[in-house]
Amino acid sequence: MKFPFRLLCCAVVMLGAGCATQPHASQQNAASASAAAATQAPAPLLLISIDAYRADYYDRGLSPTLEMLAKTGVHADSMQPSFPSLTFPNHYTIVTGLRPDHNGIVNNTMFDAQLGKFSLGNRKAVADGRWWDEGTPIWVTADEHGLRTATMFWPGSGADIHGHYPDYWKPFDDHITADQRVDQVLAWLDLPQGQRPTFLTLYFDAVDHAGHKYGPHSPQVNEAIRHVDAALARLVQGLQQRHLFERMNIIVLADHGMASVPLANNVMMDKLIPLDHVRPVSFGIVAGFNPKPGYDFAAIERQLEQPQKHMRCWDKTRIPARFDYGHNARVPQLVCLADVGWRITTTDYAASHKGHISVGEHGYDNTDPRMQALFIAHGPAFRDGIRFHAFPNVDVYPLMTHLLDIPAAANDGSYQAVEGMLKPGMR
Incomplete structure (x- = not known):
């Protein structure tokens, strides 16, 4: 099924040879070796x-x-x-x-x-x-x-x-x-x-x-x-x-x-949950959090999986199937996705990065x-x-x-x- 590539290469080699003068025997051997290599090269x-x-x-x-x-x-x-x-x-x-x-x-x-x-x-x-x-x-x-x-x-x-x-x-x-x-x-x-x-x-x-x-x-x-x-x-x-x-x-x-993403379009995660009760993995458009020993992570999940303004959150086992995402061990236990035009951040980060926050972003719903x-x-x-x-x-x-x-x-x-x-x- 792949042979046309080789035929094309071979045709190029033969076309060039047809325009050349008659080579010596050593040149013929070299040309033959080159042609053989060309027939195998995509x-x-x-x-x-x-x-x-x-x-x-x-x-x-x-x-x-x-x-x-x-x-x-x-x-x-x-x-x-x-x-x-x-x-x-x-x-x-x-x-x-x-x-x-x-x-x-x-x-x-x-x-x-x-x-x-x-x-x-x-x-x-x-x-x-x-x-x-x-x-x-x-x-x-x-x-x-x-x-x-x-x-x-x-x-x-x-x-x-x-x-x-x-x-x-x-x-x-x-x-x-x-x-x-x-x-x-x-x-x-x-x-x-x-x-x-x-x-x-x-x-x-x-x-x-x-x-x-x-x-x-x-x-x-x-x-x-x-x-x-x-x-x-x-x-x-x-x-x-x-x-x-x-x-x-x-x-x-x-x-x-x-x-x-307008500068004012921020979901402040620290205003929704106590961040010292989780292990944050990422913020931005796709935010992720893992459990922290000694705290009720299930309660935090229940809270965030309720309808939220400008983002959706799921336990990794409940991420919609259309995303093909959530089975890998590196996916955090809780994943939050910002609505297009919004970012997920914290009050401290937004305050300390004034003038350095992206007004264009990606990472959103891939559809x-x-x-x-x-x-x-x-x-x-x-x-x-x-x-x-x-x-x-x-x-x-x-x-x-x-x-x-x-x-x-x-x-x-x-x-x-x-x-x-x-x-x-x-x-």
């Missing part, structure tokens, strides 16, 4: 994340490079994030095909009885593969099947997961500019054939930062959209100069969207239109200029393993749900 795949690029940002007309990719490729109406619609859980979902409850990255901030605390700023925890080993990211499987991989930032890529790192990777550094990130990807593609990666990732965070600081409808978000699109134009130009643009598959997506994410794909495997239906982000993983001609690990996605975006001969 087209390179580049996975690009524009963090928090909400699906409808595309309609603002500020992304000419994305528009070009969409007009000559596939543009989905939207891609639905997994719950919670947060950065680390969804980036790991995309590369494992497992929802956060199954991949173990259940929040940006977590507690594990054996491992302790995890947060985005905790570099030691982020680099500890034990946090990530409930899933198998695609770069691990690719490595196991002889493909080289490279990640220009991706959650989990700086950890030893099941004994593997990407062949090339960079520790996250938000001081590295968008253009520098692009140039690093191009430099990896300039490596000799035996060292060159077949699967690569590229990550941009400017749109997310602007959305948090200024809100999704701000001029600053529009400027960030333009900035990232310019970096994508630099990438496309670099690929064209290397004669790679039409030979590699490119997927551009986002992890989630963004919603406006909300403001949480929906971008998806565009372009390359030799994808159909030309089609609009595709919305789909959940777990389906990206089996699509990518198909493109790389490697077996998929157990996952929650469906290749059949997205194979329609591929050309018939590539399915």
Whole structure:
């Protein structure tokens, strides 16, 4: 079923050979070896994340490079994030095909009885593969099947997961500019054939930062959209100069969207329960609490599971099934979800962070239109200029393993749900 990829590569090799002069015997042997390698190598795949690029940002007309990719490729109406619609859980979902409850990255901030605390700023925890080993990211499987991989930032890529790192990777550094990130990807593609990666990732965070600081409808978000699109134009130009643009598959997506949150829209948790009677795990859009010995946690749950203004709370065993969330041991015993446009915080935090509170947020109900994410794909495997239906982000993983001609690990996605975006001969 996967042989058309090999035939395509072989055709390219044969076309080039037909234009060449007759080689010497040694050159013929080298060419034969190169052709044999080409018949086994899938087209390179580049996975690009524009963090928090909400699906409808595309309609603002500020992304000419994305528009070009969409007009000559596939543009989905939207891609639905997994719950919670947060950065680390969804980036790991995309590369494992497992929802956060199954991949173990259940929040940006977590507690594990054996491992302790995890947060985005905790570099030691982020680099500890034990946090990530409930899933198998695609770069691990690719490595196991002889493909080289490279990640220009991706959650989990700086950890030893099941004994593997990407062949090339960079520790996250938000001081590295968008253009520098692009140039690093191009430099990896300039490596000799035996060292060159077949699967690569590229990550941009400017749109997310602007959305948090200024809100999704701000001029600053529009400027960030333009900035990232310019970096994508630099990438496309670099690929064209290397004669790679039409030979590699490119997927551009986002992890989630963004919603406006007025500064005054706070649910003050300390005014509802005595916080010293619980063990808080996280605040924000998804707040979590574990029992604290010596206190009646069941009574606190009964109180918060009653209808609340601007949020809903559940014991983890009673979280609605549609969220696919609550079975993992890292999910706190009590989970509270803010209504869209609200945040869950405390009086002390709100007072001490005046001027530093995000007016744009995500993490909300993953079905909300403001949480929906971008998806565009372009390359030799994808159909030309089609609009595709919305789909959940777990389906990206089996699509990518198909493109790389490697077996998929157990996952929650469906290749059949997205194979329609591929050309018939590539399915």
